[in-house]
Amino acid sequence: MGRSGRVTLSDVAKASGVSRATVSFVLNDDPRQTISVATRERVMEAAQDLGYVPHGIARALREGSSRVVVLNVDWGIEGNFSRSYVRGLDEELAEHEHILLVRHGHANPEAAQKVLDTIAPRAVLRLGEVYMRGQEPTEEDWERGFAANAALQIRYLAERGHTRIAMALPDHEFPLRDARLGFAQEAARRLGLRPLERFVVPRPRDAGAAAVEAFLAAHGDVTALAAFDDDIALRGITALRDLGRRVPDDMAVIGFDEIEYGSLSTPALTTIHIDAEILGRIAARAVLDVDTEGLAPIPGRIVVRESA
Structure with a gap:
């Protein structure tokens, strides 16, 4: 996973034959835990032999903050990107003896502030914040970042003649909607394509079918749909089938940020799989002021199925 050579709590736990929680209790000299002298000595000896050095804890305590990091996840960011990002962030924070608190949805600002005042977090993060600020993507972003993943979706369709x-x-408005659309339009421009047409696929089912029918009536030359995410792609496939259109023969459909249901649909959904675990680990280390050398984002990949 591109991990660094730093000795972690898990390494000490493995060497001493106890759980990571026990190692944490021993090294932090937690008075609430009853741990035998022999176990304490074994853990301390393993930590010394391995050269274990805790990071970030003393600084956090000096600053008057807790060992909690808060991550706000807006509704609409529910695919593999968010799941893998949270997993990486959580595991990396745990290795540095911090705890992750994930908050979903749009909270009342006053209630949110009460939570923050109560736990005094080390840091507050927002998933995808860098893209929501409208920051222009760097060339690195276009090579292996979120912009590259958006471009991958459009390039796949272009390479198949669309x-x-x-x-x-x-x-409805999702935090990353404008960013995703902007990246896709720039990808189309770089590929020499005309600007992407765009339309909304609403709920419920009959409304989605009506929207797709109206769009196709006005844009009969469109042969492929690049969906904002897998949920929208599946709505599109359902609408097309309700209208008697064949996927992919009459219209190719590709999703984004893989969810399980895409593999269960008929036809099965072609999509973009994004593993953001490394991004979560990088974010954790940045918050704790720990070196991120050796960690680099993993480029997204096409999951080729039947819909495109």
């Missing part, structure tokens, strides 16, 4: 592509969007 020159008129539409972006299928959700029926």
Whole structure:
């Protein structure tokens, strides 16, 4: 996973034959835990032999903050990207003896502040914040970042001969909607394609079918739909089938940020798989002021199925 050579709590636990929690209790001299002298000595000896050095804890305590990091995840970021990011962030923070608190959805600002005042977190993060700020992507972003993943979706369709592509969007504002659309439009420009058409695929089912029917009536030259995410792609496939259109023969459909249901649909959904675990680990180390050398984002990949 590109981990560094730093000795972690898990390494000490493995060497001493106890759980990571026991190692943490011993090294922090937790008075609430009853641990035998022999176990304490074994843990301390393993930590010394391995050269274990805790990071970030003393500084956090000096600053008057807790060992909690808060991650705010807006609704609409629910695919593999968020799951893998949270996993990496959580595991890396745990290795440095911090705890992750994940908050989903849009909270009342006053209630949110009460939570923060109560736990005094080391840091507060927001998933995808860098893209929500409208920051222009760097060339590195286009090589292996979120922009590259958006471009991968459009490039896949272009390489299969689709020159008129539409972006299928959700029926309400998601935090990453504008960023995703902007990346996709720039990818189309770089590929020499005309600007992407765009339309909303709403709920419920009959409304989605009506929206797709109206769009196709006005844009009969579109042969492929690049969806904002897998949920929108599945809505699009359902609408097309309800209208008697064949996928992918009449219209190719590709999703984004893989969810399990895509593999269960008919036809099975072609999509983009994004593993953001390394990004979570990088974020954790940045918060704790720990070296991130050796960690680099993993490029997304196409999951080729039947829909495109």
